[in-house]
Amino acid sequence: MDDSEIIELFRRRSEDALTECGNRFGTYCRTIANNILGNVSDADECVNETWFKAWNAIPPAKPERLKAFLGKITRNIALDRYESARAKKRGGGMVEIALEELADIPAPESDEGEITAVINAFLRSEPAENADIFVKRYWYLRSVKAIAAEYGYNENKVTSLLLRMRGRLKQKLESEGLM
Template sequence: MPSYHTYNDQELLTLFKTDDEQALVEIYNRYWERMLAVAVNRLGNLEEAEECVQDVLYKLWRLRDSFTLQKDGLSAYLARAIRNHTFNVLEQRHRRRSQLSEYSTEEVVEALSPERQLIFQELQNQIDKAIESLPPQCKLVFMMNKNEGLSTKEIAETLQLSENTVKSHLKKAKKDLGNNTDLLIALVFAYIYLNQL
């Protein structure tokens, strides 16, 4: 029987789907370094990058029964999977940071009357909901810009995107959030009500 490293990707995947763990080991050996390089480059952190690669390969193993490649080969699929996963990790990282800095507003809210606290909380929920409805990459760019104050250039360098792509994400975010009528109503209501109290 030939050694696993002599199999092509398609043959490996056929074995992989029969619960052959050696096929997964070969996929790991074949693509680990490339995936790790992409993840380290995007995340700037070796430990997070290693976890990212392990997560992608673990997910691939979990989905082995139903896994099928469309037009792309395994290499392209894994490159896309690791890129998407690093975006998720970056988003979680930025969300954690924004939650930490996210307000000494808790002190402000505690100083408000119960009615104002309720309004403030509803407004915050509306804003969060509107931001959550943005596409993942668009949302990440928006959060990096608004929560961390990063410039278009800094975001482009961090995410390895062109500045034009970052600008179009910010434009889309502003447009989508501006079109969110629930959010606008909540903002107007909160402004009027808080000024009357």
Template structure:
């Protein structure tokens, strides 16, 4: 029986292309813990981190025929793959929160008159549009702060950014939203309309 521990990463990748599933077991044994630490540091949830690592290893197996490691080692490839996948998990979390927020928002608007419901819905659409116009990472930082209530330090840890970078993104988001004259005009208009009903 072959001892896969003696092979380096490039040899493992070459053997994996032949469809030998025992190679994947060796990669799992070799890198599972490191990948899990990266995922957990970003997600802060052990179950999500484990699922993230499993997804990355599954994708590695699916892509084995096209995988080449001429410039980077397998460890670097896996670390990048986990990092990218955690962004997907965080974005999905954000989408779930926004869906829940919209659901709660609907419960509140159900108690309003039809006119006020329409005004609140229009305002929410303008706010969502303004947030979507932010640069992607700035948008993610803003939503994690405002919708999930995470502090700058927590966001920095989750996204592997410096705290100063997170604060810069938040400052830019507030400035861009504050300078959005279309949004400000809509807010003022709706505020006046709501007072009249």
């Protein structure tokens, strides 16, 4: 079953859409949530909430990329939960470490939409593998160790690659006048 067929199920208000999402994207979304929260049980709840939000969003939303659409919902839910758990001094995953790394880049003055546009352009200007590693680290919040294992690199190589990319991103933001 492809994306369009699942979206058709949503549009028909068929609960089968949720089942299909679970079959197709359950593991994917669970991994995203687990990377952020570091807790399988909380991750499961995030995934359930993802299906609920998708159900309410489609229709009228017509996502062209269902996987990323669901992944974004999961990520946002998990980050909200992470914030809540952090306020209660419990839980945690990769978020804090990723934020430490991103602290290399001073907070721009511009709004997030403009910053996102520059980041999109920056990632497209990088070699595909670099961009993918950056997205894995800061969007999927995968650990450096896991990324290194996936690409067959040592952790130092991934760490230094990310460091250099953050430097280039900072330069890009500066050259675009955002900081």
